[in-house]
Amino acid sequence: MQNFTFKCPTDITFGRGAEEQVGKKIKEYGGTHVFIVYGGGSVVRSGLLARVERTLTEAGIAFTVRGGVQPNPLVSHAREGVREAIAFHADFILAVGGGSVIDTAKAIAHGVANPKTDIWDFWSGRAKLEASTPVAVVLTLAAAGSETSDSAVLTNEEMGIKGGINTPFNRPTLAFLNPELTYTVPQKQLVAGISDILMHTLERYFTDVKEP
Numbered sequence: 155m156q157n158f159t160f161k162c163p164t165d166i167t168f169g170r171g172a173e174e175q176v177g178k179k180i181k182e183y184g185g186t187h188v189f190i191v192y193g194g195g196s197v198v199r200s201g202l203l204a205r206v207e208r209t210l211t212e213a214g215i216a217f218t219v220r221g222g223v224q225p226n227p228l229v230s231h232a233r234e235g236v237r238e239a240i241a242f243h244a245d246f247i248l249a250v251g252g253g254s255v256i257d258t259a260k261a262i263a264h265g266v267a268n269p270k271t272d273i274w275d276f277w278s279g280r281a282k283l284e285a286s287t288p289v290a291v292v293l294t295l296a297a298a299g300s301e302t303s304d305s306a307v308l309t310n311e312e313m314g315i316k317g318g319i320n321t322p323f324n325r326p327t328l329a330f331l332n333p334e335l336t337y338t339v340p341q342k343q344l345v346a347g348i349s350d351i352l353m354h355t356l357e358r359y360f361t362d363v364k365e366p
Contacts, residue, residue, distance in 0.1 A: 155333070164302040165328050172332040173292050176206050176248070177213030179328050180290055185246035188217040188290075189239040189266075191259045193251045195221060197294060202335060206250055206292055218242050226316060227254040229261070229274050229308045236265030236273060239287075246288050249326075252295030252343070253350070257306040260324050263287035277308055277317045290328035294335045295343060298350050301329040 157169025165183075167175050180188060188210055190203070197203040203219070210217045220235050239247065239262050247266070249259035265273045267285040275281035291301045300306065304325050307318040336344065 162302060164326050166302070166331060167329070168331045170332060170334060172330040173202065173206055173335070174209060176290065176292060176328075176330055177209030177211070177215055179330075180210070180246055180248070181213045181215060183246070183288060183327060185215060185288065185290075187242055187244050188215055188246045188248050189235070189242055189244035189262065190217055190219045190248045190250060191223060191235060191255055191262065192219070192221045192249075193223040193255050197250050200335075202292070202294070203250055206248070217248075218244075223251065223255045223258045225254050226309045227258045227261075227307070229277070229310045230312075232258050232261035232265070232273060232308060235262040236269075239266045240269055244287065246290060246327075248290045248292070250292045250294070252293070253298040253300040256289075256291050256293075256300040256326070257308065259289050259291070260286075260300075260306040260326075261308055263289045264323065274308070274310055277310075277319050283319070283321050283323050286323040288327040290330070291326045292330045292335070293332075296333075296336055296348075301326060301331070 155170050160166045244266055247259045247263045249256040261273050263286045264276055266287045271281050276283045293301045304322055305318055305320045306324045309316045
């Protein structure tokens with residue numbers, strides 16, 4: 155494996171042990187209070203979360219943690235994250251996990267930067283997103299590409315609606331990509347991620363949208 159860094163404009167750190175750079179890189183980008191978001195707990199059991207927390211401690215960065223993100227991430231969970239992150243004075247949101255965790259982190263980042271606007275207003279088009287909070291990603295599952303994309307999806311369970319938004323503000327500031335972290339993912343999730351990659355690729359070709 156050859157390690158490298160690349161900016162697109164997300165600043166990517168790729169390779170074995172990439173997650174060991176989290177604290178150092180966030181500090182370089184001015185982060186002082188990091189709000190960590192994760193999912194069902196595999197990052198805890200694998201020891202990944204503890205390693206990431208250690209890098210933050212070594213960099214002198216304060217942090218707090220919120221788990222429980224589920225597939226098809228819920229706007230209600232993101233709203234609670236917004237409230238907690240604001241109370242913590244978060245200036246960086248860190249997703250440790252896959253696409254649903256990353257999309258939740260993006261939503262929380264938007265909410266922290268716009269505390270007077272409900273985040274669903276951005277997804278519904280009632281409000282225009284013009285500012286956000288930096289997001290960093292430690293990826294554990296190769297799938298939708300949310301770690302560098304301008305898109306994010308949320309589910310409003312009260313309304314029974316799943317929607318997405320595309321905006322430059324959705325692009326994470328930092329992404330740490332260590333392929334070995336995908337070893338910790340259950341086989342079912344791995345297969346789902348492969349299917350996600352295929353579907354997102356094929357969608358670009360099998361469409362009735364005409365180029366201008």
